[in-house]
């Protein structure tokens with residue numbers, strides 16, 4: 001008898017490599033590798049989390065009902081059409097497991113968030129990359145990849161790691177061009193940071209179609225990446241499918257209470273957005289002045305071009321030796337770039353200082 005073997009596709013997965021969180025033999029001054037909230041968790045979320053410690057023997061509410069009600073109130077949505085998950089990662093994974101299998105295709109854009117392709121492989125489906133135009137998803141290129149086998153299109157809007165976004169008109173054109181049996185997943189993990197008039201997160205499209213869902217996260221502006229909390233808004237039929245497939249207690253009790261408290265801490269969310277509104281344009285302008293190539297971004301990070309792979313790796317090592325951790329993004333087909341998360345004023349000034357010495361030296 002041969003040893004147990006996994007389903008086809010799983011061995012093709014190169015496990016996701018998270019951003020580094022420490023530097024060997026050196027104190028970390030700033031971790032700028034995972035697009036976490038610059039100002040940390042909300043004090044109200046921390047208090048709620050600590051208060052939950054005495055209840056840790058209890059199973060959480062399996063329906064996350066209070067959390068869904070709080071999300072519904074905050075975003076003006078029907079709680080019955082919300083599903084919460086262990087990070088939006090869990091929901092993205094469950095969607096693929098529910099709607100894609102062997103022989104099916106999942107379309108994503110060339111430099112789109114990595115997990116879409118990995119989830120497709122895990123389900124035995126085939127990931128299909130559509131080329132981008134100028135580091136931005138291209139509606140025509142995505143539609144050109146649709147075949148009889150297509151079951152899902154995954155679009156991060158804004159996209160990680162490029163920081164680019166599609167306008168609401170473009171996303172509507174994408175949805176309008178898809179057959180009704182193809183599910184459009186709009187991953188709006190960074191929606192709270194975007195302040196462009198021509199952007200919408202996906203709510204309106206979900207409301208107007210049977211084949212669109214939107215995923216969101218508490219890991220970015222709400223600063224709760226460590227508790228793993230995300231949510232999805234979708235048509236009732238897809239919500240029903242997700243509730244059948246998810247684990248009965250998929251969101252932990254501390255995550256639920258921390259999420260509710262974070263939503264209520266408007267001052268903290270506003271401060272986080274303001275911090276980004278100041279330091280994103282500032283760092284972009286400063287890096288441009290140094291002769292580097294920061295791409296326009298509407299998220300809480302910047303993709304910076306260094307002109308060659310060797311120079312991007314050298315810049316990564318240089319920043320690390322200064323206690324700053326950026327993200328190498330060769331895994332996204334971007335070997336000449338580094339992604340840098342927007343942090344606090346002190347962190348951003350340290351990045352500018354470090355890269356200005358790097359440029360002078362190289």
Ligand SMILES: Cc1ncc(COP(=O)(O)O)c(C=O)c1O
Pocket residue numbers: 034035086087088089090113156158159160187189216217218219225228229230
């Ligand atoms: C575009 C995008 N989608 C989803 C995620 C996953 O977020 P979560 O922490 O909610 O699982 C990330 C995390 O970086 C992301 O960048």
